[in-house]
Amino acid sequence: MIKVGIIGSTGYAGQQLVWLLHRHRETKIVFLSSYNYAGLPFSNVYPEYYQFIQDLCIDIHTVEKKLSSIDLLFIALPHGKSFAITKKALDLGVKVIDLGADFRLKNTTTYKKWYGLNHELPEFLSTSVYGLPEINKKDIKKANLIANPGCYPTASILALAPLLKHKIIDPNSIIIDAKSGVSGAGRKANVATLFAECNESIKAYGVGCHRHTPEIEQEVSNIYGQDILLSFTPHLIPMNRGILATCYGSLVEKISQEDLYKIYEDFYKDGYFIRIRKEIPQTKWVKGTNLCDIGICIDERTDRVIIVSAIDNLIKGAAGQAIQNMNIMFDIEETEGLKFISMTP
Amino acid sequence: MIKVGIIGSTGYAGQQLVWLLHRHRETKIVFLSSYNYAGLPFSNVYPEYYQFIQDLCIDIHTVEKKLSSIDLLFIALPHGKSFAITKKALDLGVKVIDLGADFRLKNTTTYKKWYGLNHELPEFLSTSVYGLPEINKKDIKKANLIANPGCYPTASILALAPLLKHKIIDPNSIIIDAKSGVSGAGRKANVATLFAECNESIKAYGVGCHRHTPEIEQEVSNIYGQDILLSFTPHLIPMNRGILATCYGSLVEKISQEDLYKIYEDFYKDGYFIRIRKEIPQTKWVKGTNLCDIGICIDERTDRVIIVSAIDNLIKGAAGQAIQNMNIMFDIEETEGLKFISMTP
Amino acid sequence: MIKVGIIGSTGYAGQQLVWLLHRHRETKIVFLSSYNYAGLPFSNVYPEYYQFIQDLCIDIHTVEKKLSSIDLLFIALPHGKSFAITKKALDLGVKVIDLGADFRLKNTTTYKKWYGLNHELPEFLSTSVYGLPEINKKDIKKANLIANPGCYPTASILALAPLLKHKIIDPNSIIIDAKSGVSGAGRKANVATLFAECNESIKAYGVGCHRHTPEIEQEVSNIYGQDILLSFTPHLIPMNRGILATCYGSLVEKISQEDLYKIYEDFYKDGYFIRIRKEIPQTKWVKGTNLCDIGICIDERTDRVIIVSAIDNLIKGAAGQAIQNMNIMFDIEETEGLKFISMTP
Amino acid sequence: MIKVGIIGSTGYAGQQLVWLLHRHRETKIVFLSSYNYAGLPFSNVYPEYYQFIQDLCIDIHTVEKKLSSIDLLFIALPHGKSFAITKKALDLGVKVIDLGADFRLKNTTTYKKWYGLNHELPEFLSTSVYGLPEINKKDIKKANLIANPGCYPTASILALAPLLKHKIIDPNSIIIDAKSGVSGAGRKANVATLFAECNESIKAYGVGCHRHTPEIEQEVSNIYGQDILLSFTPHLIPMNRGILATCYGSLVEKISQEDLYKIYEDFYKDGYFIRIRKEIPQTKWVKGTNLCDIGICIDERTDRVIIVSAIDNLIKGAAGQAIQNMNIMFDIEETEGLKFISMTP
CATH class of the missing domain: 3.30.360.10 (Dihydrodipicolinate Reductase; domain 2)
Structure with a gap:
């Protein structure tokens, strides 16, 4: 079982990750964190999950203490917010999939121009991989840091x-x-x-x-x-x-x-x-x-x-693609947890 | 594996049945039938299913020929349309779950009054079971004909x-x-x-x-x-x-x-x-x-x-409840194929 | 021409008042006020009005200075916020139509119980009129303070x-x-x-x-x-x-x-x-x-x-009814500015 | 007063015409016609109009009898359906505004290619005017037949x-x-x-x-x-x-x-x-x-x-533009009946 943590679990993309991971057969959610709802049960924020997800949302300080107990960290934060925790995770040997924008652009000048911020971890840009599996599967397999596409x-x-x-x-x-x-x-x-x-x-x-x-x-x-x-x-x-x-x-x-x-x-x-x-x-x-x-x-x-x-x-535009990347990184069947048809209407 | 057929598979409730059965681990869909779309691939009517469901929709005559090859027939037709095929199926020993209204009312006078039709199979009403599992589970277990609730x-x-x-x-x-x-x-x-x-x-x-x-x-x-x-x-x-x-x-x-x-x-x-x-x-x-x-x-x-x-x-108001009834009738885990959380938003 | 001012003009009900008054033939809008958007053109908040309404939103202090220049004040504020300005307006002989809840309940104990606030102007409750014209038209005719219904x-x-x-x-x-x-x-x-x-x-x-x-x-x-x-x-x-x-x-x-x-x-x-x-x-x-x-x-x-x-x-639930009340109070045709059919679809 | 008739009054564009004409100060609706609802009150089809529009919808034969009593005929029919009645109207000296597609394309080969029909009135195409007033106002002024734009x-x-x-x-x-x-x-x-x-x-x-x-x-x-x-x-x-x-x-x-x-x-x-x-x-x-x-x-x-x-x-894409064309053709203020702001939200 892959032990995972999610930062930003109460945004729409983060929550979708929780939904997908809940039905994934090879993962275990170790923690869910939330800036706005730390201390509350996740199912208070999303009452859909009542009786399915019992976890309390934890804050970022608690995340740091638990980092070493996971294999993979998903980050679903606004741009500019993921630098510090990404570095800590990678230093501990925890793989990272960032659903935000901070590692997508390889050129820090372009990042600065479009996002108005200095890039704080340029040294990671040469090894981070743009996680679009249909294009970059080989590199994803070997990556420790995935920039999940927009x-x-x-x-x-x-x-x-x-x-x-x-x-x-x-x-x-x-x-x-x-x-x-x-x-x-x-x-x-x-x-x-x-x-x-x-x-x-x-x-x-x-x-x-x-x-x-x-x-x-x-x-x-x-x-x-x-x-x-x-x-x-x-x-x-x-x-x-x-x-x-x-x-x-x-x-x-x-x-x-x-x-x-x-x-x-x-x-x-x-x-x-x-x-x-x-x-x-x-x-x-x-x-x-x-x-x-x-x-x-x-x-x-x-x-x-x-x-x-x-x-x-x-899903394909955020959390599903993140799971697909995880599956590839951890050498699981690429489609695990993701084989479903649209429910209509 | 329970072999099932679906009549009225291209209506919304019928289609939802197909969706649910596709992910049910103990069933095999033997046929899908449709009045309006007989002869067409199911995935032409619902392009969501492309590459997942390859079946052609068959017509009612072909259904009759295939009836003996199934264990369970789901019927999702307007009221008044299910009498003949229900009788044929039951006579062959095929169990029936009718998602329509024809076997819900035990009193044929009431049926006539509210639906404007004579009931054509009053003799089945004493053994048919109103399929609300949280109320009638015991009877559902033994039933051959389920009136799936509205x-x-x-x-x-x-x-x-x-x-x-x-x-x-x-x-x-x-x-x-x-x-x-x-x-x-x-x-x-x-x-x-x-x-x-x-x-x-x-x-x-x-x-x-x-x-x-x-x-x-x-x-x-x-x-x-x-x-x-x-x-x-x-x-x-x-x-x-x-x-x-x-x-x-x-x-x-x-x-x-x-x-x-x-x-x-x-x-x-x-x-x-x-x-x-x-x-x-x-x-x-x-x-x-x-x-x-x-x-x-x-x-x-x-x-x-x-x-x-x-x-x-x-789902709980139609196709999901029908699957729940099926699970009970065939002594499968009641929740098989039905354990999922709402996808939000 | 009736000279009117609107407090709370950028909420949905206030804005609807502006829309209705713009096409009313017997009124002139003297000012629009807004808590959040004071100093901005009204058409910045609602770009629909570009080239039709040129007014800047004013703040409450400016409202107080302009109070004596109007005949009628519409107030569209959350409950508890209209007491002070209502008193000032009435003292100056300006009629008031309050679209909020502060003068609807005649019993101040009931007000306290349901709204959690002390009523600050109980002396006005005996003469204020609940402005539902189809029931209270006679009293509305003579009123200086209308509590516009919820x-x-x-x-x-x-x-x-x-x-x-x-x-x-x-x-x-x-x-x-x-x-x-x-x-x-x-x-x-x-x-x-x-x-x-x-x-x-x-x-x-x-x-x-x-x-x-x-x-x-x-x-x-x-x-x-x-x-x-x-x-x-x-x-x-x-x-x-x-x-x-x-x-x-x-x-x-x-x-x-x-x-x-x-x-x-x-x-x-x-x-x-x-x-x-x-x-x-x-x-x-x-x-x-x-x-x-x-x-x-x-x-x-x-x-x-x-x-x-x-x-x-x-409209009938807020701004339209307020206009209807105004028409009655100022002895204009009751339907002035309000005779229109629903635009469909 | 301009006397007008509307063919196809119960479609969405036709109905929008009725709405606009009802508030236009210089027109009188002489008849409303409908293929599907002939014989029924217009307000049965659109209950929004109850007590405002009392007219019965008439059929096309009755239209022909009443043609000579109007000044202007609006036609809101599917393409290919307006040729015959347009000819009759123009022959009687009744002006026509066609909200359909039949007179928009000047080239009959292009019409045939895209609509799959032979054009039945090519002789009218040289004098019909594409009714986009901001571009063609001068020609609209003199036109007897307007092709109202899509x-x-x-x-x-x-x-x-x-x-x-x-x-x-x-x-x-x-x-x-x-x-x-x-x-x-x-x-x-x-x-x-x-x-x-x-x-x-x-x-x-x-x-x-x-x-x-x-x-x-x-x-x-x-x-x-x-x-x-x-x-x-x-x-x-x-x-x-x-x-x-x-x-x-x-x-x-x-x-x-x-x-x-x-x-x-x-x-x-x-x-x-x-x-x-x-x-x-x-x-x-x-x-x-x-x-x-x-x-x-x-x-x-x-x-x-x-x-x-x-x-x-x-409106600007159909009925409102038709009214704007009418205003120009009949030398009324171009904005008559059309000066209103969007109701929001």
Whole structure:
């Protein structure tokens, strides 16, 4: 059994981790920690768990005392908050999966520019691994520190990777128009995410300046082999869960829908969680799962390709992917605890 | 392995059965049938299941040919449609769980009055069992034909049973004000359940005349030992899933909240799926589960008791309860395939 | 032109007042005040109003300086916050309509018990008028201080008044099961009213202890002529606007649906905003309007009557009713600025 | 008073016309017609209108008899259905505003290709006017037949027109990623638009092949002065109303955000309903209004411009724009009946 601890267990992503770990057959949760709810039973914060999870949430000081008793630490904190505890854990030989943004960008100048903070652990960036298993599985296997990808980057990179690997599109033509449910904004009290503010409306936000942009650029540049700048526009949708990324690129040369479909099928042939669809996917097809559904459309009129990917932002976009990374790191079946179909409607 | 077939597998309740059976360790689905989608892959109707369920939907004639190869038939059809196939199955020694309304009412006159149809199999009513396991487990064990309870009756009867068993309230004082998500209305094309018709509104319907009324009355009368008439008012809520039943009764004599809590705890001490809560439950606490959460409030000002129960209408209110019944009938662990926590948010 | 000021203009009810007054032909808004947004343009808080409302929000000190320049002050503050400014306004001869709870309960002991505060202006309670025009129009005409009714009480009292006036039901049998959209919870940052917390769920709250209970009891007792205690249970519904009140009472003697319909029609024959419906109403029928739709059902099986009323909680349940009261107080056509149909869907 | 008739009055767009005309001071509704509900009171279909609209819906034969008594006919029918009645009306000297698609495309080959029908009245296409007032006001003034724009084209063309007029972007670089509420799909019984199918999900549809594509292309080509092909991807959002169009184009040369803002302000200086915003708009800012809000973002990293426009699909995207066209055609104040602010929340 892998002994794990979770920091930030009462945010939406942290809580989703608890849910997934509860049904994982090879793990044991040693502690749950929470900044706002330390000292309270976890099931007071999430009454869904009553009679299933008995744990009290502990504070960060208690976490430090228990660090040496675990094999793996999950961190689900806002950016800038995970440096100190990550260092302590790694120094003790505890592996770390950080669901936050602090180890995703390899370039500390880029980190400073987009997040407005100095990076406090640049020495870890050379060995930390960007935890997108369908792209980086080999490195994940050997990693001690995983930067778990952002939700939008997961959907976007998975949609674009085969196009870039095979140089099918002009790298300067990429536009990602993404849509997310409101749980992506987290569980903090905030007027802008009140029910009556979000319901019956849609908005774009962070236009031209969302922090997931450099993360996507870093990864697609790696795949393409050359620096790429792209446009990324997120939107807020009145639903709890789900991300749909509609990605556009200009074809370098003609390709048929069938050939492109085969390229995607082949690229993801070992990716249990990737389903290349004959239809354009909807977020409900993957809601509550670790799946990423991808649909392909060649628009012959404009010589563009349109790729639509759908994920659950809290699972494949956060906690599920973290479990998948854990499974790989600890040499468990990659799909353990993650093989489920969306519950509909 | 229990070999099962499902008739009406493409309705919401039928589909939920498929979902649950897919993860049940002791069953094998032999066939899925559908009136509207016969001949099509099940995953065309529900693309969520792509790569998980490969079955084609079959028609009723093919069902009849395959009947002898199964141990158990689930029927999820509108009322009046299950008589013929039920008889055929039982005659072949195949057990039947009917998720529809045809075997719930023991009195054929009552059936005729509320459903407007003659009952075609009155001879089966003496041996069919109303499949509410927390009340009728012993009979369910021995039954060949289960009338799986309606969604509203499940929430209502579970809320009221301890009050009536212990004669805590005046049986003439019962009012059930229930609220359901829209999936309760089924998956047929219908203007009244279009998104733009249901969203941003709430309505009462079937006021004074909903067909679940006599079903609730029959069961609470059995528990109380005397005929009870009650008021039941369902409402349609703009959400996919969930039923909340707010039940009112006048106390026969004073009782404290604590004592009543103990009575409920004791009444349901063997009921894994019943959680007696210290707070008033919300439907999201049980969404996607087979749980029924129950909250209790003694209103000392008015000498009334208010019981609020919450279920998922498609699981504890339909398919999950059907699986629970199956487990009992086939002497499997009652909770097999049903032990999961609500995924939130 | 009536010169008006609004305190608390950036809450949902206050903002709805601004919307309604903007299209009212006989008023001029002299100032808008806000605690949280003083100094900012109103259209920064509500970008909907850009180019329509140019006003800056002022603070309470500036309000005091401008008090003498207005004829009428609307106050939309939390309970306990309106005493001082109300006194100042009335002393200056400015009429006041308080949308909060501070002058609704005539009994200061009851106020203390339910709101946990000492009433600071008991001397005003004998002349203040409970501003439900369909019941108290004569007194409203002459009032200087109006206690604008709560949203739930408006729906509940309008539903019950004819039954009580004509002593059709047992006054001890009243149960009000009410459902409200989330805007009723106000616009403050709060985890419990986040989109992802409210969406896809329904809950009861304040069971047996909601503060609108004594308000309803006071008014229906006045109508009936004797003290009444009743059960009132509010529920939170995942929609922005609307209240549906499902009200139950036991008939004292048999009455037909037709006769009861006539009693309601007659009782409200001068009530432009009350529509007695032949069907059970839905909240969308009145969304965005000052209407109250009422449906009637005699349940002959149980000798109960079930009345369902629907209002828009922010209009007939708050700002619209305040305008209606203003119209009456200032001898304008009662319907001025309020004659509109619900925009659907 | 302008005497008007409405064909297709019980669809969502038709009904919105009724709502708007009811409050328009210069029109009189002579008849409402409906295919599905002929013979029924309009307020049976939309109970919101009870006591406000008393009309019975008439059938198409009765329409023909009454045609000569009106000045203007609004047609809100599916494509292919308006040819015959349009001809009859125009022959009688009755002006026509067609909210459907039949007269929007000037090229009958394009019509055939995208709609799969032969155009039955090609001789009317040279004089019919595409009724987007902010672009074509002069021609609308003199027109007898108006092709009222589609909802997506309205949002898209208004967003793009200044860019194209001033040749700011590469005409081959245009991508429109649009999002619509479910009312855009109409009010017909349909599984795909059931509440439980649309809620909690988002999908793209008609990718690369939506019929509004050639309509947008025709109009932006006219503005630019040269044929343009573009990518247009619509998405379905779980809300009742609203369209957000996120439009991307590559800058031909550098331009500052401020300069572009001025260009937009200037281009729409006579457009009462166009608000150029300093922020990126949300659909709720314009919900229930005839406004189009436009936000501008220069993305200097990628040398792209991103324009986001927001409209109400049933008002500026359908019925409100039709009224605006009527006002212009009949030389009434352009804003008559259309000057209102969004009701929020």
